[in-house]
Amino acid sequence: MDHLREMALFVEVAKVMSFKRAAVSLRVPNSTLSRRIAELERAVGVRLFNRTTRSIELTEAGAIYYERCRDIVEAARIAHEKLGEVVDKPRGRLRISTTVELARLYFAPIIADYTRLYPDVTLEIDLNPNRVDLISQNYDLALRVGQQPDSTLISRHLGILRTTLFASPAHLARMGVPARPEELSTHAVIGNLNAPQADRWVLSRGDETVEVTVSGRIMVNNFGLMRQLALLGLGIVMLHEPMVGFDVKAGRLQRVLPDWVLREAPVYALMPSRLLPAKTRLFVDMLATRVSPELAASFGS
Missing domain, CATH: 3.40.190.10 (Periplasmic binding protein-like II)
Structure with missing residues (x-):
């Protein structure tokens, strides 16, 4: 039994000294309210109200219980309101x-x-x-x-982060524009130190997958520096498209093999509850x- 809920019902009845009026205020049937108060009396082991056909009054034990319960119920109400402020108002x-x-x-x-x-x-x-x-x-x-x-964490899927290839126009003018993934083996690449196999790139296009062995003199574990090196024409680099969107629009970088993707990874927001x-x-x-x-x-x- 929810003792705090029963306690709140008891306090409301004691305030107005009427099951009928309390039932209207609480929006519960009178019979339900009477039954819940009877259950509370059985739980505490003492009669709280003296009932007659026309009126009710608190027993001595009921009066003592009311004095204690009133403060508890009010404190719970205030706590609930404060919690509501936290839920509704960011702070x-x-x-x-x-x-x-x-x-x-x-x-x-x-x-x-x-x-x-x-x-x-x-x-x-x-x-x-x-x-x-x-x-x-x-x-x-x-x-x-x-x-x-x-x-046990709650996740919210935000989208897919795709990784593809980019190079500067200067690099592509010097080395040529690859038409197939296999042609990447003739280009200098800027490798990712964090990749499990930095010298092997696996590209996919629909159901087609190609693994290519690549090589280069530069290995980096920071995407920002990889982008800067690509801008300087030092090789083909794998990057997230949002990172270089402005560079592509400005013509500083070009997509290489734009129909092919190295990696598609979901992005999640994780929350404890x-x-x-x-x-x-x-x-x-x-x-x-x-x-x-x-x-x-x-x-x-």
């Missing part, structure tokens, strides 16, 4: 874990708008590459790329509004 600290690249691609304008709209929230954004435990380390939200292991306070819910909604369309627009998908 407090919002702790987010994400990757450097996702933060660099998307976070700056979102943070600017979020802090302007919700001045009672402070943001703590962790770009540590080590994965955090949202629950034990008290994070509100994490953004991750790639399939996530089964867990479905019951989100406003500070988290509003940030996730902003991510979905801003990030998902950009991911969907990549390569015309």
